[in-house]
Amino acid sequence: MQNGYDVIVIGGGPAGSTASGLLAKWGRRVLVLEKEKFPRYHIGESLVPGCVPVLQELGAIDLIESAGATKKFGLSLLWGDEPTPWSVDFDEICPHPYAYEVKRAEFDNLLLTHSRRLGATVIEEASVRELLFEGERCVGVRYSVGRSDDVVEVTAPYVIDASGQTKLLARHLDVVEWHEDLKNLATWTYFQGGTRYEGRQAGNILVENRPPGWLWMIPFSDGTCSVGFVAPTTEYAATGLTPPEVLRQRIAESTEVQRLLGDAVEVAAPRTTKDWSYTASRMTAPGVLTTGDAAAFIDPLFSTGVMLAMKGASTAARTVNALLDAPERDEELRTAYEKSYRDFLEVVISFVRFFYDPSKKVVEYFERARALVDPAEALAAREDFIVLISGLYDMAPVMQSAVDAPVPASA
Structure with missing residues (x-):
């Protein structure tokens, strides 16, 4: 060498x-x-x-x-005091309309x-x-x-x-x-089939609150989706169930994830990771x-x-x-x-x-985002929330290099 x-x-x-x-x-x-x-x-x-x-x-x-x-134009959530899912679209503020x-x-x-x-x-x-x-x-x-x-x-x-x-x-x-307060365990698997949101929201990740944890559902272009449950390790231990059993139980108890899965078939062995x-x-x-x-x-x-x-x-x-x-x-x-x-x-x-x-x-989450990334209130609080969760808040002096981007060698 x-x-x-x-x-x-x-x-x-x-x-x-x-x-x-x-x-x-x-x-x-x-x-x-x-x-x-x-x-x-x-x-x-x-x-x-x-x-x-x-x-x-x-x-x-x-x-x-x-x-x-899969193009992901935004985020859908069943969270906070809203009884039904709510969504935000990245292009409400982000220069690139999707991830x-x-x-x-x-x-x-x-x-x-x-x-x-x-x-x-x-x-x-x-x-x-x-x-x-x-x-x-x-x-x-x-x-x-x-x-x-x-x-x-x-x-x-x-x-x-x-x-x-x-x-x-x-x-x-x-x-x-x-x-220590974020010491969680995640268990997830994959399903084929089910339904998706319509239009631009079809590629959205869904995050559904299931206290004391939450479920995710991520759709892929091949008709499969990733579904997982995140909760404190103590929550898993208290159930007396295995992590895959806890995941299936939380899916069965869910509102939106269960609806979207419908008659989808589980097509992979569940996986688990902890100490995030x-x-x-x-x-x-x-x-x-x-x-x-x-x-x-x-x-x-x-x-x-x-x-x-x-x-x-x-x-x-x-x-x-x-x-x-x-x-x-x-x-x-x-x-x-x-x-x-x-x-x-x-x-x-x-x-x-x-x-x-x-x-x-929900408005409290927006206002907290504003306090963190836009104390001058240059944007609406909802826009600050989108900027924060999108990872595009370089308008604040964070995650910026002390040097300029170099010119490519081939230029």
Whole structure:
């Protein structure tokens, strides 16, 4: 292995593919180390418009469109004091009128392949065993490929940790902080058949409150849909049922999800995951930045996972690109990166916690969104709600890089 790389990216999911693709597009020599063989299964299938500017920057919008992803024009909810479902449309305020519902195996594979086409070197089934340090500075990684016991060391001026739930840097520094009040368990499966909303709402994700948790329903273009239940781990334990039994019980008790499923057939084995929400109290060290799930993951209530990963990775790529040209700005730019990331996360976490109270009037959710992202009241409160849940609130000084976007190497 030649050590002639500018950047090593750990992980080939949406965060890793975004960071590596952008850096390669800007002429940097990038190595991506992905522990799995793509395509691989992943949950987190509902995207929000905050992903769209990053997809455009990558030059990947046409790829998503041609892959047949379901267009998602808004969000439908059975939540708050309204007895019937209510919806918001992204194009009430967002410059791009829709996002997408995607099968993550297909979506993630498309992004990783696109990163290769942009010039990144991608090694799959490459398990990073540890970060390499010289003093306090990260200088590379040690990894192995497949089932081999052979260990490879590779160095580079900068490393981007997009290792997802593995959280390599955060675990190395012992800085993972769990959000105990958002310690939930999710169980989900897939159905074929049923009905959909009509017109533009046909691709909407449905979120239905089922205290003390909530159900989601995500429609796909092939006639299947993802249906899941999220609740505190204690709620599952109190029932005496298995997680799949709890899921089916909550579906049977639901109003809107049950109606839409109708005579749909369950076509997959249920899956479960737990311990969702955490934030790393440090997101950088000399020579290394974390992004995506390696830095933080927030409760999936508003489908923010992929958006946070891609926006964070775009900012990380800009930061590292600038550091390669001006290493003397290391502390300044790493500090700016971490502050922007943390400010953005605090807005998301604060609103998720507020929204988890399902007894409020719908207008109260709108007004809380305004207080968080638009205290000057430049927009209507409903518009502020859409801006917030769409991940497009860059009108506030959050999640913005301290440097401008570079010019592509081919320009």
